[in-house]
Amino acid sequence: MDRFSQLEFDEKKPERKRSQGEPIRNADYFHKQALKYWLGGDFELALRNYSRVLEQNNTLFDAWVGQVLMLIELEEYKESLVWADKALELFPEHPELLAVKAVACCRDAQLEKAIAYSDNSIGKDNITPRVWLARAEVMLDRKSPVSDNCVSKAVSIAGNMQAVIKLEAARLLRRKGSYSAAIGHLNDVVKVFPKSALAWYELGCCQAKLGLPQAKATLEQSLRLRPGWREAATALGRCGGWGFFGRLFKR
């Protein structure tokens, strides 16, 4: 023990390290949170965070689109169309908003409207990757081979949000049954977002559909990232239960 350690000198004690505290809850923070929840597959929380973004700054276009997209993910197509119209009042004739309207119509089985919105969005300037993705979705619904080109186009113009667009493209391809093409995109996505439960879940589902043995491990990884996720647990439960004939018929 140091013999002078107990002596008192007239000097200030060194201050304790200050805690960093909670981050500033601005629009940017909520936007990141929304993206985080989306990557985690929790669309409800992502939607709430997008709303908080707009509470802070109602001119943020991405948040409006995000809200509409989350409503679509939650299968509330009518509401998403209403909300897209509201966003269009602020951003008139924006191709991306028209494109998400096309997606909403397409998933709500209103194909004529979907095609009309998609045609409209394609004809505008400043086309975003989501416009091509919407086009791909509409074309896939018509089983048109053009859809592959639309997906490629969307990925190629995605720029710094390529991983996000690839994830959206992969989800679209999975929904339409192109599992091997979806796996190609998802393998890139999980490298960029290794903590995205949604990406792992999508990858696991595609692998399971193709009867690949690694599907179980992939879905388990998804459940590790988001414990208690019902969809992933269900997919994992289905994973091993198929016999030879079941797998044969599943294809």
Add this chain to the structure above:
Amino acid sequence: MRCQRCKFENIPGQKTCIKCGSALEVTSTAINVHPPRMPRWKKPFRDMLRSMRKGKAIPQDNAKSHLTPRVKEFFNDSFLGLFLSIVPGLAHWTQNRFREIRWYFLAWLILLLSGLFLYGSAAGFICFGLAIGVHAAIALQYGILKDLINLREKIIIVILVLIGLTFLYRFIPRIPPLNFDGGYSSLTIPYYNVEAGDYLLARGGLDEKALLQRGSLVLIHPATIGGYRRIVTRGNDTVIGEIVGLPGETLEIVNDVFIVDGQLLDVEKYPVPQWMRRVKYLPKTKIPDDNYFVSIRYSVAAHGIALDDSHISQVCIVHKTDIEAKAFMKWWPLLRRGFLK
């Protein structure tokens, strides 16, 4: 102030973009930023409406096909698709769309096999009914409903397809060379281990020149007595009876035993039905050429008339052309399933 949409650099203080009209800054007026939400109870209704709308899809012109474009064009017709769907899934297969109806196809197959296995029982008929429904769903899913916008037209076509398929299921087994038929036995015959109400399978297309053997169990349409409606087992018009007398033979009933050409017949093999026993003595009856004496059960009391000797001849002497099929197998109940001796 840079526009979010068109990236145009606007003059500071501008509220909307000069180029595209988009909002540039936080507006002072309150904007509701919370989207409307769907009540949970609406979801099943919306799902149902969506699935109904999916029936009215845009024709898939670019769908890949096994067939050459010319043949594909020919098969594209919805009505032809409906016709092809007599074989479930065939129309879908020609369009490489079998995947869409694979579960329906599996369900149809299971129901059909279950129906065949349980044929003759109520469960079997339910299975066949469901199979017809699934078959109709496959046929209509191919395309005919897509062409119809009017709900009334859709309902009419659904009913027509169901009726058509019911006829198909009823008559396909009767077309040669299958010639399958079936009926309920009206008699209990210990020799064959057959009880009244058992369902027997029969094969039609009998050779008119060939003589049927005594003891054969045959499917017939019994005649009527005095214009009254036939009353036989389970309300069916057809019934299975046993050939007792052959053409040209003389038959009589004495003390509940058949006597043919003076020879007593085995009671185990040729039992006299209950309604005939009420006639103590049936005088010798000559069976005309091309006719058989077929022993069946018959409910005379329901007619409200007194039983007469002539009624027996009237009902039981059957012309050979009225014999529809010859039974060869006990099908129901399951535990006594097997071929006849």
